[in-house]
Amino acid sequence: MNLSIHRLMRAACxxxxxxxxxxxxxxxxxxxxxxxxxxxxxxxxxxxxxxDEQQNSIEQKTYETLVASELSKYAFKEAPQASAHYRVALAYSVRGDLVTVRRPVYYDPWPWYGYYGRPFWGPWGGFGPYGPWGPTGYVDQSYPVYIHALQIRMTDRATGREVYKVTAVNSSEDASLYRAMPYLARSALADFPLGNGTVRTVTLPVDKNGGIGNETAASLDSTASGAAPAPATAPKTAE
Known part of the structure; x- marks a missing residue:
C-alpha cells in the first residue's frame, strides 16, 4: 500500500x-x-x-460489478479489452487498528445509601458526575476499528497515461470489506470527474436494511489541491 493511502487510513481510524x-x-x-x-x-x-491474483477472484468480480454500476451513471460502457478506450484498475484493502479514547473518572465521597445501608452509586448518587468535585482522573479505553479503502485508477489504454485516480476511505467496527464496498464505490465516483487534488467527505445514508438509502449524497469539507486532507467525521444520527 502506498504512503498516501496509509495516511488516509490513519485519518479515518x-x-x-x-x-x-x-x-x-x-x-x-x-x-x-x-x-x-x-x-x-x-x-x-x-x-x-x-x-495476476485478481484474475479468477470472485471477490474482484463482485467489486467490479459495484464500480461498473456507478460508472454507468456517467455514460461509461464496458467493452472488450482490445477496443476499450480506458482501463480501470481496482485496489482495495481492510485492516484493523485500535482507537483509544480518554474518559473522565468520577469519585463521590458522599454516596447515597440504599436499603440495608448499602451504598447506591446510581447515575446521580451523591451528585455523581455533576457533583462539585468534577473528575478525579482519566482512564484510557481502547476498542477495535476497521479501516476500509478502495482506489480506482483509470488509464488511457492506447498510451498508458493515467487520467483519473480516486481513493475512498472509511472506518467502522465491522471488519467486512464487502459491506463497506457499496459506500466506498459510490463515494469515490460521486460527481465524477472531480478536480485535480480534490479532498472531501461524502455522506451517504444507511437504510433500515443496512444498505445505502435513497437520499442524495452530501459532500462535506471539500478542499483545494495542496490542502491537508480533512479526516472523515463521525456519523450523524437524525431522530
Whole structure:
C-alpha cells in the first residue's frame, strides 16, 4: 500500500466507528481525487484491468460489478479489452487498528445509601458526575476499528497515461470489506470527474436494511489541491 493511502487510513481510524444503531445513520467517507480528465461521452468505453491474483477472484468480480454500476451513471460502457478506450484498475484493502479514547473518572465521597445501608452509586448518587468535585482522573479505553479503502485508477489504454485516480476511505467496527464496498464505490465516483487534488467527505445514508438509502449524497469539507486532507467525521444520527 502506498504512503498516501496509509495516511488516509490513519485519518479515518481516528474518527471511530461509522455505523451506529438506531434512527437514521449516515456513513461518511473521505475521498481524494487526482485528475487529468479530458474524455467525452463518445470515448467512455472501458475494460477492467486485473492483477495476476485478481484474475479468477470472485471477490474482484463482485467489486467490479459495484464500480461498473456507478460508472454507468456517467455514460461509461464496458467493452472488450482490445477496443476499450480506458482501463480501470481496482485496489482495495481492510485492516484493523485500535482507537483509544480518554474518559473522565468520577469519585463521590458522599454516596447515597440504599436499603440495608448499602451504598447506591446510581447515575446521580451523591451528585455523581455533576457533583462539585468534577473528575478525579482519566482512564484510557481502547476498542477495535476497521479501516476500509478502495482506489480506482483509470488509464488511457492506447498510451498508458493515467487520467483519473480516486481513493475512498472509511472506518467502522465491522471488519467486512464487502459491506463497506457499496459506500466506498459510490463515494469515490460521486460527481465524477472531480478536480485535480480534490479532498472531501461524502455522506451517504444507511437504510433500515443496512444498505445505502435513497437520499442524495452530501459532500462535506471539500478542499483545494495542496490542502491537508480533512479526516472523515463521525456519523450523524437524525431522530
Amino acid at each position: 481516528l474518527t471511530g466507528a461509522l455505523w451506529l444503531a438506531g434512527c437514521t445513520t449516515y456513513v461518511q467517507t473521505q475521498v481524494t481525487a487526482f485528475s487529468d480528465w479530458t474524455g467525452s461521452d463518445a470515448t467512455r468505453t472501458y475494460a477492467f484491468a486485473r492483477a
